[in-house]
Amino acid sequence: MEKVTVDLGRRSYEILIGKGILPGLGEKLKAFGFSPIVGVISNPTVFALYGDQVLQSIRGAGFDCFTVLIPDGEEYKDYAWSHYILTELLKRGLDRNSCIVALGGGVIGDITGFAASTYMRGIHFVQVPTTLLAQVDSSVGGKTGVNHYMGKNMIGTFYQPRLVWIDPGTLETLPPRELLCGIAEVIKYGIIWDEEFFGFMSKMKVDIVGLEPEAISFIIKRSCEIKAEVVSNDERESGLRAVLNFGHTIGHAVETETRYTRFLHGEAVGLGMCLESRLSKILRLLDAEQLERIKTLISVYGLPCDLPDDLDAGNLISHMKHDKKVVAGEMLFALPERIGGAVIRRGIALTDIERALAK
Ligand SMILES: NC(=O)c1ccc[n+]([C@@H]2O[C@H](COP(=O)([O-])OP(=O)(O)OC[C@H]3O[C@@H](n4cnc5c(N)ncnc54)[C@H](O)[C@@H]3O)[C@@H](O)[C@H]2O)c1
Known part of the structure; x- marks a missing residue:
């Protein structure tokens, strides 16, 4: 155990x-x-x-x-x-x-x-x-x-x-689509916290989706370790814990816009992580090569990475403005600055967010 x-x-x-x-x-x-x-x-x-x-x-x-x-x-x-x-x-x-x-x-x-x-x-x-x-x-x-x-x-x-x-x-017994939702959160830990873990997710896809016991136990344990470390340092999300929101600011807006019927939570988070990584690159936090690696890993697992044509960027932004994480009118984003590390940003210019959501 x-x-x-x-x-x-x-x-x-x-x-x-x-x-x-x-x-x-x-x-x-x-x-x-x-x-x-x-x-x-x-x-x-x-x-x-x-x-x-x-x-x-x-x-x-x-x-x-x-x-x-x-x-x-x-x-x-x-x-x-x-x-x-x-x-x-x-x-x-x-x-x-x-x-x-x-x-x-x-x-x-x-x-x-x-x-x-x-x-x-x-x-x-x-x-x-x-x-x-x-x-x-x-x-x-x-x-x-x-x-x-x-x-x-x-x-x-x-x-x-x-x-x-x-x-x-x-x-x-879990439906495969539900398994993928969990994988989106596991990939998130790799991106925001642990590059080696990100590498493990890239290499071990077959074992992971095949529920090979050692690989599955490892990803659960490593994810729990990272979450435990973050929570132990900031239980009530006054700072550090907000990094766990990576992918969730845009992800929640996508879920709200599609009335929780089209995407499961993890799928929306996968899409959110791709788009927020793009935002990170626009803000010159993340370089092009790392952005590609992130998008590739998310896509390899079959999670969505591109904003569907019928989703309106303006509507998504208006949902983001009503998110719980908005304080004094400023949206919060957790953004990767490299694979294995992320920063919290508020007050990002609307034009940059629009560019990240552009098709
Ligand atoms: N508290 C937190 O920190 C936190 C973090 C992330 C998400 N959430 C919340 O978690 C919820 C989503 O959780 P979820 O993705 O587990 O969804 P869920 O609880 O709805 O479970 C998904 C589906 O899988 C079924 N299921 C569960 N275990 C199964 C199994 N072993 N075999 C077969 N079927 C099984 C469930 O009956 C359900 O139909 C959301 O409400 C979200 O807000 C909370």
């Missing part, structure tokens, strides 16, 4: 990674001394695949265990469904030392963390991420939240889990 620690003083926690570790979850929970009743929050798709294993494991460790299922889909990551979870926790009599487990992708992780952070002013929660995106990104770092009809992830908290328990074996 591989271990990564998120170092946050008294709120530090471990990320444990190992193929086939799912049935060991219950025993691990026992060591925390949580109250005797544990809630598992999931959706019907994931629960049908892994629910029995998880319940058996938790019950086998002596806990009483119940399940709360919310429908599968980003549209259910909202306040109403978090309220539904809270009601179920109240009905079951969970107390302030209780723990709930998020079994699923980023949607389940975000809404479960949000419910955990507000139930009785905060109870324990454990992440059991089952998508690659959740294993390399959303389960680590403590951003929780739900969507509002006026904007994605607009309601939320910073609230750290007690443990992240990652079984890469769960990726074997």
Whole structure:
């Protein structure tokens, strides 16, 4: 089993990674001394695949265990469904030392963390991420939240889990398109933080998309290490953590413009990373050769890299102006200055952004 620690003083926690570790979850929970009743929050798709294993494991460790299922889909990551979870926790009599487990992708992780952070002013929660995106990104770092009809992830908290328990074996049932979404975030870490890791992603494509266990465990571990390092230094995104937004400023605008129906999140991030790298080159931060290497890697994995003809740059810019990251009217961009390093920029001239989005 591989271990990564998120170092946050008294709120530090471990990320444990190992193929086939799912049935060991219950025993691990026992060591925390949580109250005797544990809630598992999931959706019907994931629960049908892994629910029995998880319940058996938790019950086998002596806990009483119940399940709360919310429908599968980003549209259910909202306040109403978090309220539904809270009601179920109240009905079951969970107390302030209780723990709930998020079994699923980023949607389940975000809404479960949000419910955990507000139930009785905060109870324990454990992440059991089952998508690659959740294993390399959303389960680590403590951003929780739900969507509002006026904007994605607009309601939320910073609230750290007690443990992240990652079984890469769960990726074997994940649809290939969802796997690629996680890969987009892995490529992001290479670009903003670690050139060698970027090189690994270039060389090992066949093993990675083929879910070869060693390659998959390595990319999950390295991604978690990078995210843990960033979060340990800047938990609440007052500075450094913003580098993780690389690809997301344009990516979110693309998702909003296409009403979350045409691109999955990771696909929009892939496109966003290509266009933001182009912006970086326009600003003379990144050279032409590195821009080409970035675009090639993103394309090699089958992620989109060019803005489709029917997407209007003006509309995208107006969405960017309403992004959560806008402060005092200035948009925020995390931009690579080389493969393996990025900087945060605000106040970029509109004409430069327009050039980056030009077809
Ligand atoms: N908190 C953060 O730091 C953070 C970071 C990035 C993204 N997010 C959030 O994460 C969410 C996206 O997460 P996601 O990409 O994991 O999507 P998701 O949770 O919707 O999962 C994608 C699909 O895969 C299915 N699925 C999950 N695991 C499976 C498995 N092992 N086998 C088969 N099917 C499986 C799910 O049921 C769903 O249909 C968004 O809401 C986004 O805002 C949060």
